[in-house]
Amino acid sequence: xxxxxxxxxxxxxxxxxxxxxxxxxxxxxxxxxxxxxxxxxxxxxxxxxxxxxxxxxxxxxxxxxxxxxxxxxxxxxxxxxxxxxxxxxxxxxxxxxxxxxxxxxxxxxxxxxxxxxxxxxxxxxxxxxxxxxxxxxxxxxxxxxxxxxxxxxxxxxxxxxxxxxxxxxxxxxxxxxxxxxxxxxxxxxxxxxxxxxxxxxxxxxxxxxxxxxxxxxxxxxxxxxxxxxxxxxxxxxxxxxxxxxxxxxxxxxxxxxxxxxxxxxxxxxxxxxxxxxxxxxxxxxxxxxxxxxxxxxxxxxxxxxxxxxxxxxxxxxxxxxxxxxxxxxxxxxxxxxxxxxxxxxxxxxxxxxxxxxxxxxxxxxxxxxxxxxxxxxxxxxxxxxxxxxxxxxxxxxxxxxxxxxxxxxxxxxxxxxxxxxxxxxxxxxxxxxxxxxxxxxxxxxxxxxxxxxxxxxxxxxx
Numbered sequence: 044x045x046x047x048x049x050x051x052x053x054x055x056x057x058x059x060x061x062x063x064x065x066x067x068x069x070x071x072x073x074x075x076x077x078x079x080x081x082x083x084x085x086x087x088x089x090x091x092x093x094x095x096x097x098x099x100x101x102x103x104x105x106x107x108x109x110x111x112x113x114x115x116x117x118x119x120x121x122x123x124x125x126x127x128x129x130x131x132x133x134x135x136x137x138x139x140x141x142x143x144x145x146x147x148x149x150x151x152x153x154x155x156x157x158x159x160x161x162x163x164x165x166x167x168x169x170x171x172x173x174x175x176x177x178x179x180x181x182x183x184x185x186x187x188x189x190x191x192x193x194x195x196x197x198x199x200x201x202x203x204x205x206x207x208x209x210x211x212x213x214x215x216x217x218x219x220x221x222x223x224x225x226x227x228x229x230x231x232x233x234x235x236x237x238x239x240x241x242x243x244x245x246x247x248x249x250x251x252x253x254x255x256x257x258x259x260x261x262x263x264x265x266x267x268x269x270x271x272x273x274x275x276x277x278x279x280x281x282x283x284x285x286x287x288x289x290x291x292x293x294x295x296x297x298x299x300x301x302x303x304x305x306x307x308x309x310x311x312x313x314x315x316x317x318x319x320x321x322x323x324x325x326x327x328x329x330x331x332x333x334x335x336x337x338x339x340x341x342x343x344x345x346x347x348x349x350x351x352x353x354x355x356x357x358x359x360x361x362x363x364x365x366x367x368x369x370x371x372x373x374x375x376x377x378x379x380x381x382x383x384x385x386x387x388x389x390x391x392x393x394x395x396x397x398x399x400x401x402x403x404x405x406x407x408x409x410x411x412x413x414x415x416x417x418x419x420x421x422x423x424x425x426x427x428x429x430x431x432x433x434x435x436x437x438x439x440x441x442x443x444x445x446x447x448x449x450x451x452x453x454x455x456x457x458x459x460x461x462x463x464x465x466x467x468x469x470x471x472x473x474x475x476x477x478x479x480x481x482x483x484x485x486x487x488x489x490x491x492x493x494x495x496x497x498x499x500x501x502x503x504x505x
Contacts, residue, residue: 046448046449046451046453047061048060048121049062049451050070050074050075051487051489051491053353053488053491053492053493054356054360054488054491054492056491056494056495057069057071057072057075058490059074059078059119060490061452062451062453062454065378065454066378066492067378067490069494071127073103073104073109073112074101074115074116074291076101076104076407077101077104077109077112078234079112080101085148086326096314102430117142125390126475128376135394136389136437137189137190137397138189138190139187139191139396140183140184140187140188140191140396140397140398140504141188141191141195141392141396142194142195142196142197142392142397142398143181143183143184143195143197143397143398143399143400144196144197144199144212144397144398144399144400144409145172145196145197145198145199145399145400146165146172146199146200146201146399146400146401146402146410146413147171147172147177147198147199147200147201147206147209147213147402148170148171148172148199148200148202148204148206149165149167149169149170149171149401149402150169150170150200150201150202150204150205151200151201151202151205151235152202152205152235152237152238152271152272153237153269153270153271153272154238154270154271154272155268155269155336156268157265157268157302157304157330157332157336157348159331161414165201165401165412165413165414167216167401170403171402172206172209172400172401172404173209173402174209174212174213174216176402176404177212177213177216178399179402179404179422179423179424180196180215181196181216181217181221181228181422183424184196185220187426187427192226192227193225193226193227193229194221194226194227194228194229195228195229195230196213196231196281197226197230197233198210198231198232198233199399200233200236200266200337202234202237202238203232203234204232204234204237204238205238207243210232211246214230214250214252215359217230230250230251230252230368231252231253232247232252232253232254232255232333233254233255233300234254234256234385235257235269235277235281236257236288237271237280237281237284239256239284239285239286239287239288239450242256244287244291248292250292251296253296253297254288254292254296254297255297255298255300256285256297256298257269257281257299257301257302258281258282258299258301259303259313259327260287260303260310260312260313260316260317260327261312261313261316262276262282262306264306264307264313265277265278265301266282266305268302268306269281269286270348273350285299285320285322286320288348289321290321292373294468296373298324298325298326299314299324299326300325300327300328300372301317301325301327301328302327302328302329302435303327303329303330304329304330304338304340305330305337305338305339305340305341305344305495306338308347308348308351309351310351311351311354313327314358315358318362318369323367323368323369323370324370324372325369325370325371325372326371326372326373327369328372329348329478329481330374331411331462331463331466332466333467334477340477340481341477342476345389345480345481349484352484352485352488353488355374355488356488356489356491356492358475359371359374359490363499364499373485374488374489375489376455376486376489376490378491378493379473388440388454389440389457389458390439390440390456390458391409391457391458391459391460393408393436393461393462394408394409394410394412394420394423394433394435394436394437394461395431395433395436397409398420399412399413404423405421406419406420406421406422406423407419407420408420408436408461408462409461409462411463411466412461412462412465413456420433436471439458439461439471439472440457440458441454441457441458443472444458444464444472444474445472445474446474446479447459447474448477451481451483452482452483452486455482455486456479456482456483456486458472458474459475460478461476
């Protein structure tokens, strides 16, 4: 039953989540007591579905209320859920590409302490991608995209604004090449915004290029973690440039993306700070690092982080009530119009329909795998050479990942990040326990927040 229904508290309310159907119900405290009793005392398939004969009493729940709760749970299908468990679905995904992450620059003007790219060089030489390699990458994507008509290219680094001329040439080449074969490439650029001047911003806006703008929040937090190459503070300049970018595109088609670490476990304050700067699309995400890193999380940090997510959910609710909502990326769960079941099962497309390209043209499963030994998959001019590696990533779904098929959040997570699993456990099929715990807490907050906001909208409509 634990893998089919999940009950929790969020925003001072109690909730029951139907995993298979993606349905969310608000329940009272007595219902939670009954659910806890069932989970602790008997197996779900041994509980009588007709009436609560097993317990003489459950503390604080009188017999009449107990009978009503039992009937409600039976109506929801709680006791018949085992028979409805989702079978192991194997989906033969087409071996076609949807997206590329172009490491347009293996260099950076910042020296972020937590950078998985080793200050932008990814363990190699500092280098910039030539237009020829970028064009070859576009050709490779179009050639390998098969029936897919809507494709994605993300300019990444390092810092892609250090190679902005190649960015512009690639957009021009890619748009024309895609149009010639009746396809479309949508471009995104991820930048620390330090060098985002008016000319660059005008070009990015004119081309409709989505922006991911990196900032960690409060100046003290940001400047400690994200100094420039000379060790100087960067927050003032970066926040000014991000503010200009957000205003120039009418608060759309961007995310301000930050990272929180063990250095700022009170990260809700950083989200609030960014919101108060006028930013409404925000994503402040947990650092990807092992517990040995001074900024990496330990299991003993989890209660503090959980409490912080609760504070953040309350802040999001306050913003929604005030009519000025915060679009917090990790709370964006859509139970009404989410992905299809095959996407929920297959999860991340890294290494299969999404690849990263280094400045020299080498192919890797994703931006986080670049430079890791044993993960070079080929080259843009010769194609995918490690077919075995691609097949391994394609087969890494929630049924093959350790513990995922039994997790209540499996269709909200789809198996999690391959790179994080490999970093922590040396295996893409063994998810990181701490990372899983953080995700499940985020999903509880997201579900509770969606439940309350939906209730508010219904009340307003009536």
